[in-house]
Amino acid sequence: MVKKTVLFFMLTLSLMSQDIYERKCVPCHKELPTSLDQMFMSYLSLYSGEKNVKAVLKYYLQYPSKSMTVMSDLFIDSYGIKNESNLSKKELNEAIDIYWEKFKVFDKLK
Amino acid sequence: MLVLKNKATNLVLKSEKKSLLRFLTLYVTMITIVIALSSLFYYETQEKLMLAEQRAILTKYAYIQTKRLKVLHHYFDERRTYPRDPRFTSAIYDIDLRKIFSLLEEVNIRFDEEIYIGTNHIHFVKSLDEYFLGAKYLILEIKNDGIWREEIWKSIIGYGLLAFLIFIVFGLYLAKLFLKPMRDSIILLDRFIKDTTHELNTPLSAILANIEMMDTDVMVEKNRKKLTRINIAAKTVSTLYKDLTYLTLEQEKENEDEDIALKPMIENRVEYFDILAKSKNITFILSLEHATIFMDRRKLSRIIDNIISNAIKYNKRGGKIEITLNENLLKIKDSGIGISEEKIPFMFDRYMRFNQSEGGFGIGLSIVKKIIDEYNMQIEVESKEGEGTTVVLRW
Numbered sequence: 001m002v003k004k005t006v007l008f009f010m011l012t013l014s015l016m017s018q019d020i021y022e023r024k025c026v027p028c029h030k031e032l033p034t035s036l037d038q039m040f041m042s043y044l045s046l047y048s049g050e051k052n053v054k055a056v057l058k059y060y061l062q063y064p065s066k067s068m069t070v071m072s073d074l075f076i077d078s079y080g081i082k083n084e085s086n087l088s089k090k091e092l093n094e095a096i097d098i099y100w101e102k103f104k105v106f107d108k109l110k
Numbered sequence: 111m112l113v114l115k116n117k118a119t120n121l122v123l124k125s126e127k128k129s130l131l132r133f134l135t136l137y138v139t140m141i142t143i144v145i146a147l148s149s150l151f152y153y154e155t156q157e158k159l160m161l162a163e164q165r166a167i168l169t170k171y172a173y174i175q176t177k178r179l180k181v182l183h184h185y186f187d188e189r190r191t192y193p194r195d196p197r198f199t200s201a202i203y204d205i206d207l208r209k210i211f212s213l214l215e216e217v218n219i220r221f222d223e224e225i226y227i228g229t230n231h232i233h234f235v236k237s238l239d240e241y242f243l244g245a246k247y248l249i250l251e252i253k254n255d256g257i258w259r260e261e262i263w264k265s266i267i268g269y270g271l272l273a274f275l276i277f278i279v280f281g282l283y284l285a286k287l288f289l290k291p292m293r294d295s296i297i298l299l300d301r302f303i304k305d306t307t308h309e310l311n312t313p314l315s316a317i318l319a320n321i322e323m324m325d326t327d328v329m330v331e332k333n334r335k336k337l338t339r340i341n342i343a344a345k346t347v348s349t350l351y352k353d354l355t356y357l358t359l360e361q362e363k364e365n366e367d368e369d370i371a372l373k374p375m376i377e378n379r380v381e382y383f384d385i386l387a388k389s390k391n392i393t394f395i396l397s398l399e400h401a402t403i404f405m406d407r408r409k410l411s412r413i414i415d416n417i418i419s420n421a422i423k424y425n426k427r428g429g430k431i432e433i434t435l436n437e438n439l440l441k442i443k444d445s446g447i448g449i450s451e452e453k454i455p456f457m458f459d460r461y462m463r464f465n466q467s468e469g470g471f472g473i474g475l476s477i478v479k480k481i482i483d484e485y486n487m488q489i490e491v492e493s494k495e496g497e498g499t500t501v502v503l504r505w
Contacts, residue, residue, distance in 0.1 A: 037187055044244035045183060048205035053244075105243045109192045109211040 020091055021098040034075060040103040042070040050104070054096050061085040061092060129292070133285050141277040149266045156262045157227070165225050168234035168250050171198050175248060176238060183242035198252050202245030210244060214251045221247060230254055307355050314351060317344045341385050349419055353473055356412055365406040372401045372435055379414050380433070383422060391428040398435040403505055409481045416474035417442050417501050424448075424499070443500040448493040457491065 029036050047053045060068055064081045071079075085092060178193035179202070192211050201212030207221060216228045225234050234250040321341045326334050380394050387394060403410065421431045425446035434441040449457065458479035482489050485505065493499040 035187075041183060041186060045241050048241040048244050048246045049208065050204070050206065052205060105186070105210055106208075108190055109243075110190050 019094075019098055020087075021095045021102070024087060024091070025095055025099065032079065034071065036099070037103055039070065040099065044105065046070060050100060054100060057096055057099075058092055061087075061096075130285055130289060133288070134281065137281045137285075138278070141274065141281070145270050145273055145277075149270055152266060153262055156258070160258045161225050161227070161232070164232055164252070165234065168198070168225065168232075168252070169236075171195070171250055172234065172236040172248055175200055175250065176236075176242070179238075179242040179245060179248070180240070186243065198250045200251065201249045202243060203247040203249065204244045205241070205246040207247075212249075214249065216251065219249055227254055307351070307358070310351060311355075314344065314348055318348060338385060338389060342389050345382070345386060346419075349415055349474075352415070353412070353477055356408070356477060357473060365409070367405050368407065369402050369404050370407055370410055372403055372440070373398045375410070376414060376433060376435060376440075379411070379418060383415075383418050386419070386422050387431070390422065390425060392422060392425050393430055395430055395432045398433065399437070401435055401437050401440075405485055409484075413478050413481055413503070416478050417503075420474065421446065421499070421501075429498075438505055440503040441500060443498065445498040448495045448497055448499050450495050451493070454491050454493060 025036065043053050043057060047056050062084060064084060066076060066081055069076060069081065087095065175193065175195065175198075182189060182191075182193060192213070194213065199213040199215065201214045201219075202210045203219070203221075204210055214231075214233075216231050216233070218228065219233060219235065220226055221235055223235065225232065230253065231251045232254050234252075236248045236250070238245055238248055317340075321337060321344065324337060326337065329337065376398060377396070380396065384394070418431070418433075421442055421444040425431065425444050429445040431445075432441070432443040434443075458475050479489070482503070487503060487505040490502040490504075491499065492502075
């Protein structure tokens with residue numbers, strides 16, 4: 001009994017220690033052939049700056065549409081447009097911030 | 111005749127010199143401005159030309175660098191080394207003008223210009239169509255070797271100097287051309303006045319010399335008085351004549367400055383005017399020390415003559431004239447009618463006469479003032495109406 005409680009407790013703890021991005025975005029995207037990394041680079045090449053990228057991404061996650069996607073037609077044909085995110089605005093902002101920090105180019109080039 | 115002509119032409123009149131100088135200053139300023147402006151224009155054209163050449167090269171480099179960025183963009187998860195090129199250094203900035211990566215030596219970038227010259231480098235700013243790695247701007251930098259600038263300066267200085275010289279020669283020719291009619295008329299007038307005054311001088315000198323030679327001892331009292339009157343009249347005319355010739359001719363001449371011993375000169379002038387003074391029963395009281403002055407003899411003589419003759423002219427019958435001379439100071443004090451204080455500042459104006467009862471043109475003191483100003487001397491006039499006037503000269 002004690003062992004079980006400890007195990008449960010550890011599990012929740014490990015889940016809690018993961019941030020919102022790891023919990024909400026990564027699992028679903030693991031299934032897709034195009035990585036979140038590649039999607040980020042596509043965004044960068046289209047929108048350049050941090051403000052632009054974040055704003056457009058936030059809008060897309062709330063209102064995904066075929067006309068706005070950065071993915072190829074081939075990709076959309078097989079996987080379809082994603083569903084509207086059910087995250088709150090605050091959570092969305094947080095997830096996007098983490099996403100940006102994780103893949104941004106700044107300070108990475110040598 | 112030929113001799114006279116040469117002399118007249120050699121004589122550079124002061125008024126002529128002045129207008130020549132004015133014309134040349136104006137002319138030189140003008141051509142300097144013209145040359146400076148065309149140099150500026152030339153410089154800017156050459157700079158543009160140089161930048162156009164550089165732009166062609168840099169556009170090619172930018173194309174190459176963009177391709178490399180594109181590759182890096184697609185393999186960013188594996189590679190992190192920014193592409194470098196020995197021919198140029200570069201940097202990438204995002205749409206918010208935030209630096210993504212830079213190898214530039216000069217960090218100030220003008221994003222609103224395509225190509226420009228910084229402190230030591232030329233910058234080429236290229237806007238990308240596809241923002242690889244998020245880069246909206248690709249900036250290429252190459253060293254500005256400054257050789258082209260040196261070349262431009264060399265030709266500006268060379269051609270500028272040449273143009274300047276040609277313009278100057280042309281200007282001098284022009285000036286001569288303009289001045290010729292003026293010079294001709296001045297020479298004509300000059301010669302005319304000289305001839306006429308010369309005609310006046312001879313009889314006047316003859317009268318004065320002959321009066322001097324007459325033996326007054328053997329004359330009857332009545333005749334002696336008459337002769338004195340003739341002498342006074344002739345000397346008055348002579349002073350006037352000298353002032354006139356000075357105004358019309360001599361003041362234009364170059365000064366012939368020399369050291370002049372003042373004491374003998376004053377004694378001489380006092381002796382000359384003595385007969386005038388005696389006619390009004392005026393006595394001279396001299397207190398002269400040795401003193402010298404460096405100036406033109408004619409001009410000094412004009413000063414002394416005019417002050418003494420005024421002192422006589424405006425003196426009372428039986429008055430006194432005290433002349434004091436020491437190093438750097440000459441004081442001539444009369445016991446005459448004097449003039450009021452508020453009139454003193456105007457007494458040196460031309461044609462100004464305060465006393466209508468005395469003759470003269472009123473040009474004497476204006477001549478004095480002119481000469482004094484020319485030699486940077488100081489004149490002080492103190493006067494009390496009814497008591498007399500004191501004129502002090504300092505140098």
